[in-house]
């Protein structure tokens with residue numbers, strides 16, 4: 001070994017180093033994209049996600065039924081293997097996409113699938129929602145990201161245990177039980193807001209109650225079959241989740257602010273893409289998390305010229321990853337080379353904002369000129385700057401113009417780059433949402449309201465005093 005083993009605990013000593021190095025809640029590279037095209041790609045519907053979800057649950061039920069019919073024969077083994085892979089493997093990308101709230105247009109449909117898949121994976125919904133927000137904020141930043149599954153150096157044993165999580169899942173059950181009795185660990189407290197901890201306790205209690213009920217049923221009939229349907233598939237089906245998850249970040253760089261260096265896109269066949277909900281376009285997902293999974297292939301076409309070439313297929317990605325991991329066993333500081341990332345000379349916020357940002361005109365009669373009233377189409381937004389302050393001007397679908405502060409109250413992302421959904425705007429960074437009529441934060445992780453500013457139209461121009469008129473009530 002040529003370097004000291006790092007401390008991957010969230011909130012441990014590495015967290016202070018990450019802060020000192022400017023890696024915490026920092027701005028990340030984003031490739032340029034036409035704002036109108038991005039807006040098209042962000043559009044959600046219910047039909048595609050409903051079809052995919054029905055296919056997933058239909059297959060799950062079908063293999064579950066086959067397993068039941070073949071109980072007592074060897075045919076039960078492949079039937080349960082397929083059932084488990086759909087439950088503990090394919091459930092992961094459903095959990096993920098619905099956690100972002102991007103699969104369905106309708107919020108409650110995302111929530112139903114999110115809670116179902118969370119249980120299948122034994123992930124406490126509130127804990128993992130916030131953990132995933134952190135993963136997107138500080139991706140593979142040691143001491144900050146709770147979802148680094150390859151702490152270096154990984155070994156053949158640690159990789160094998162990921163595929164069959166005989167230790168990991170029991171540890172998750174113990175952690176859930178502790179949370180159920182109110183013993184919430186420091187890692188969870190480091191990223192979950194205090195007022196969400198109560199929810200975490202009740203979710204944990206529900207999980208423990210279901211698992212205890214199924215276990216009691218198995219004992220009562222002296223058969224493992226009930227547990228093979230609920231509980232154990234999280235363990236014996238996890239291999240498929242890990243099979244895909246390895247391709248996301250393994251072997252790539254830690255502590256960088258560019259997803260092209262720490263995340264991988266892999267071309268996969270249609271079966272894998274169905275099971276994995278297109279998360280093989282992982283660089284694109286990390287950079288633009290407001291784009292739903294079914295639009296990621298199109299997004300890839302828009303931005304691929306700025307990214308490292310995608311791995312041509314799963315096997316070639318694996319060959320490269322395993323070779324890198326083998327080297328990291330000897331030298332944990334080794335990174336998979338990324339010299340194929342194109343240089344983007346004008347990388348940075350101003351480049352991203354091409355077409356978005358305008359500078360507010362001179363002030364007359366105490367009002368700032370925000371541009372022509374007919375320049376904004378319904379459902380679109382524009383960002384503008386006055387001095388050091390950033391603002392956003394939105395046109396809602398009904399034609400109403402709304403001016404707000406320009407940065408998300410959660411993590412300082414530029415809201416004009418977000419998605420306008422009826423009278424809401426969705427933040428481009430973590431999918432938090434605000435009601436543009438009131439400023440109220442209506443979807444996690446945003447909780448603090450937005451400041452609104454009055455606007456009016458004079459001589460065909462939008463004008464505003466940019467004096468705050470209200471602050472929403474938050475949620």
Ligand code: FES
Pocket residue numbers: 408409410411412413427428429430431432433444445446
């Ligand atoms: S930055 Fe996190 S929701 Fe906006």
